[in-house]
Amino acid sequence: MYDVVFIGDLIESPTLKSLKVDPELLLRCRGEIGDFHLTYKDGDGKVREVKTGTIVVNITAEREKPLPGVLSFEDDLPEGKEVDCLIFIQDYQTISPAIMSNRGLKMAISAAKKFPEIQVYYFYRSMRFIKDNDRLFEEARRLGILFLKYEKGNLVISAAGEVSYNREDISLRLEGKILMAPEIKPAEGLERVARILNLEMGPAGFLQVENVYLQSTLSGRRGVYILGGSRGPTAYSNLVEEAEYTLNEIGFLLQDIKPLVNDRREVDDQKCILCYTCYRICPHGAIERDEELDAMKVLNLACQGCNACISHCPASAISIVEDNNELIETGLRVLMCENSARTAWERMAGKDRFSDLKIETIPCAGSIKKEDIYHYLRNSADRLLILGCFEESCKHLSGDRKAYRIVNEVNERLKVLNLGENRVIFKRLAPRMEEDLAGLLSRWKEGNCNL
Ligand code: SF4
Numbered sequence: 001m002y003d004v005v006f007i008g009d010l011i012e013s014p015t016l017k018s019l020k021v022d023p024e025l026l027l028r029c030r031g032e033i034g035d036f037h038l039t040y041k042d043g044d045g046k047v048r049e050v051k052t053g054t055i056v057v058n059i060t061a062e063r064e065k066p067l068p069g070v071l072s073f074e075d076d077l078p079e080g081k082e083v084d085c086l087i088f089i090q091d092y093q094t095i096s097p098a099i100m101s102n103r104g105l106k107m108a109i110s111a112a113k114k115f116p117e118i119q120v121y122y123f124y125r126s127m128r129f130i131k132d133n134d135r136l137f138e139e140a141r142r143l144g145i146l147f148l149k150y151e152k153g154n155l156v157i158s159a160a161g162e163v164s165y166n167r168e169d170i171s172l173r174l175e176g177k178i179l180m181a182p183e184i185k186p187a188e189g190l191e192r193v194a195r196i197l198n199l200e201m202g203p204a205g206f207l208q209v210e211n212v213y214l215q216s217t218l219s220g221r222r223g224v225y226i227l228g229g230s231r232g233p234t235a236y237s238n239l240v241e242e243a244e245y246t247l248n249e250i251g252f253l254l255q256d257i258k259p260l261v262n263d264r265r266e267v268d269d270q271k272c273i274l275c276y277t278c279y280r281i282c283p284h285g286a287i288e289r290d291e292e293l294d295a296m297k298v299l300n301l302a303c304q305g306c307n308a309c310i311s312h313c314p315a316s317a318i319s320i321v322e323d324n325n326e327l328i329e330t331g332l333r334v335l336m337c338e339n340s341a342r343t344a345w346e347r348m349a350g351k352d353r354f355s356d357l358k359i360e361t362i363p364c365a366g367s368i369k370k371e372d373i374y375h376y377l378r379n380s381a382d383r384l385l386i387l388g389c390f391e392e393s394c395k396h397l398s399g400d401r402k403a404y405r406i407v408n409e410v411n412e413r414l415k416v417l418n419l420g421e422n423r424v425i426f427k428r429l430a431p432r433m434e435e436d437l438a439g440l441l442s443r444w445k446e447g448n449c450n451l
């Protein structure tokens, strides 16, 4: 189990157990925060599956080169001073990402210092004063850099590389070395990654829309983070700070993952027609297909309670299940399959010994979902005992195997999250095993996990 899987570039952390997966080799993502299951191909082409608490998408955006013959804000400055002037142009193709204001200012300052006898011009449509840009702007002006604001149409670069600038009061024809901000485009394959991770894309094809200044690395899906390179066109990307923030947040989050809403959304698998409407519509990637039930299921740790799924489901298959916050004293709860353990319970003598246990009858141990178990643990049980049939007696065919697997997965997850070990136990019983049941309940009450 990893704390974090990086899709794209890995950022080392001394405390988090991390793995890097090549975006092109990512095949599938299931699960939710604390328990994502990722399928990918490794370097040898072998298909692997890993579990991880969180995911960070760290894919560098493409930098489209500016016009032919011009330098980019990301290139080195020219070596010699073979030109009459240096012409910086920001926002030419479109409004540049905010980080380009920072890069351009720094580069122009270096140029003014390196070639003090050459005039440096800086054309821009929109200067973003974030981080230390205001200080850089002042320094650049002190160094004699000439800033000229332009609108679309009054700055033109000819095929020969001449820059003409016309404003009501100024008209310039400049020949010199041009340095332009590159256009930042979504990385190739980003859309595919978004589809696999069930993340919404912004209109410009990045994983976030424009307002990324607050909580800049959060995605719509809980537990999935997006670092600078993969996101929107007006972003100011400060990868180091973002990475630090994200890794801290992950470390903090993994200590105690709780649902965001008190009540749960649940899909009735008998009504669900698998139309995928809810899957497409959920803004938080909180719905996925339950392969065993052949229906959708809501991932309750991911769900943010917006109810969009409920209002759009054509089969009225999704409903809100209110949490029952009534706590029982002992916190010990037993779920008994009606076909086996419940009969044994009815036959058992001396039930008074177990009057402090909260006992509930269920149609089949295999009908219990992980979400149900978490719900019980959260609201009414410190420990949970699930009693089902032996394999050959299960009227629902593989109910016992399903329960066994689900209970193991839940315990594994609780252990990883430091929420206790063996809090949920699954045992098989036959209807005539009342004496075994009595012994088993006694040992379990005493806290014996090796039933
Ligand atoms: S919208 Fe309703 S019927 Fe369609 S897949 Fe979701 S739960 Fe099932």
Ligand code: SF4
Pocket: 265, 281, 282, 283, 284, 285, 286, 287, 298, 299, 302, 303, 304, 305, 306, 307, 308, 309, 310
């Ligand atoms: S309530 Fe909202 S967040 Fe939760 S599963 Fe439905 S659509 Fe997704």
